[in-house]
Amino acid sequence: MPAVSLGLWHNFGDIDSQQNARDILRLAFDKGITHFDLANNYGPPPGSAEENFGKIFRQDFKGHRDELIISSKAGWGMWPGPYGDLGSRKYLIASLDQSLKRMGLEYVDIFYHHRPDPDTPLEESMGALNQIVRQGKALYVGISSYQPEETKRAVKILRDLGTPCLIHQPKYSMFDRWVEDGLLDTLEKEGVGCICFSPLAQGLLSDKYLKGIPEGSRASSHRGNGAIDESAVTPERISKAVKLNGIAKRRGQDLAQLALAWVLRHKIVTSVLIGASKTQQVTDSLKCLDNLQFSVEELKEIDTILRS
Numbered sequence: 647m648p649a650v651s652l653g654l655w656h657n658f659g660d661i662d663s664q665q666n667a668r669d670i671l672r673l674a675f676d677k678g679i680t681h682f683d684l685a686n687n688y689g690p691p692p693g694s695a696e697e698n699f700g701k702i703f704r705q706d707f708k709g710h711r712d713e714l715i716i717s718s719k720a721g722w723g724m725w726p727g728p729y730g731d732l733g734s735r736k737y738l739i740a741s742l743d744q745s746l747k748r749m750g751l752e753y754v755d756i757f758y759h760h761r762p763d764p765d766t767p768l769e770e771s772m773g774a775l776n777q778i779v780r781q782g783k784a785l786y787v788g789i790s791s792y793q794p795e796e797t798k799r800a801v802k803i804l805r806d807l808g809t810p811c812l813i814h815q816p817k818y819s820m821f822d823r824w825v826e827d828g829l830l831d832t833l834e835k836e837g838v839g840c841i842c843f844s845p846l847a848q849g850l851l852s853d854k855y856l857k858g859i860p861e862g863s864r865a866s867s868h869r870g871n872g873a874i875d876e877s878a879v880t881p882e883r884i885s886k887a888v889k890l891n892g893i894a895k896r897r898g899q900d901l902a903q904l905a906l907a908w909v910l911r912h913k914i915v916t917s918v919l920i921g922a923s924k925t926q927q928v929t930d931s932l933k934c935l936d937n938l939q940f941s942v943e944e945l946k947e948i949d950t951i952l953r954s
Contacts, residue, residue: 890951
């Protein structure tokens with residue numbers, strides 16, 4: 647059964663208040679969301695999302711640790727010098743040690759290499775993931791944003807080491823369909839799960855931008871540290887979103903629910919990551935699970951809109 651996971655990323659480091667953050671996590675857990683996804687660089691500043699999560703975990707969730715799947719990642723810049731970025735053994739192991747301290751955890755359930763490193767042998771990066779599992783710092787490992795051929799190599803290396811690659815976390819939405827060009831087929835063939843991030847294209851596939859850029863939105867030029875650039879909110883994309891919204895209404899959904907259900911239609915996709923700054927966004931997103939079926943005609947109509 648497809649699921650929804652809560653991504654505690656760029657809106658969690660500077661979330662309006664700790665109480666709001668606690669409310670979001672409590673509601674998500676009460677609604678059946680048990681996977682909380684983080685990374686070392688989520689903020690701003692980097693590391694603050696893990697720190698905030700750690701505080702709330704100690705207050706509200708410590709007694710529920712064995713009911714939770716907590717994941718983190720490393721692969722982006724965290725500290726100066728040659729060992730604070732990308733995919734060396736030194737960086738990956740040191741970064742996870744720091745993440746565990748920030749969150750107050752003994753282990754994470756899933757640890758990802760966040761992106762490929764063109765300058766480090768893949769055997770070294772995957773060897774570090776294997777070592778992390780052997781050390782008991784992670785139960786499972788995964789990769790993120792790897793291309794199909796890179797994925798095949800990484801999966802083989804990990805399998806040969808005896809630490810199978812559990813899952814791949816790619817960016818996938820109606821507006822970013824690169825995974826359809828070989829990656830989904832590769833994951834299915836290799837028996838690796840898929841959990842998609844940014845399924846709403848940073849909010850473009852919601853009702854927020856149907857009439858342009860609203861004041862105070864993440865795309866607004868009046869806000870710093872936005873996860874989406876104002877230039878991404880183009881008239882062409884808004885036009886497509888409006889047409890897709892019409893299909894969503896016919897299905898008894900809002901645009902965001904349609905977009906989430908569309909990603910989850912693939913049998914290889916086990917979950918989607920949602921971000922939330924309000925409790926209502928969690929409740930609304932979960933309603934996508936009420937209607938995951940698409941007719942052939944609906945899929946054709948959606949594809950025509952997206953390719954126009």
